[in-house]
Amino acid sequence: MKVLIDTHVLLWGLQDETKLSRRVQALLPTADVWISVASLWEILAKVQVGKLTLPTPVSDYLSEKLRGNGVSVLALTFEHVRRLEELPLHHRDPFDRILVAQSMEEKLQLVTNDSKFEKYPISLIW
Secondary structure, three states, rough: OEEEEHHHHHHHHHHHHHHHHHHHHHHHOOOOEEEEHHHHHHHHHHHHOOOOOOOOOOOHHHHHHHHOOEEEEEEHHHHHHHHHOOOOOOOOOHHHHHHHHHHHHHHEEEEOOOOOHHHOOOOOOO
16 A cells, blocks of 8 residues: 655654554555655754754654655655645645645545545545
């Protein structure tokens, strides 16, 4: 199964796996796990404004953790951005909206604990 994980799923999985549902804990080791480059950008933004602290520089930390956990990075394409035009503004966070667009365009199930995603026609896992 190929899944796209939300930013918080990556962070919880790396820092406190108990925050993940049992279903997600069981799924991630066996799935083809992808994370959006937008989520990586969001993590960098949070570190830069002081909302998140990581033990090493962001690029080093993410490179090591993604490689070590077999997580692939989903690039942002023009098709993903174009898909945003079709989306109602149920979710105003631009990082989350691009995840919806990527999930739709790539036909990926989105792993998230964010209930705002339920308003979009995508497959969710939690």
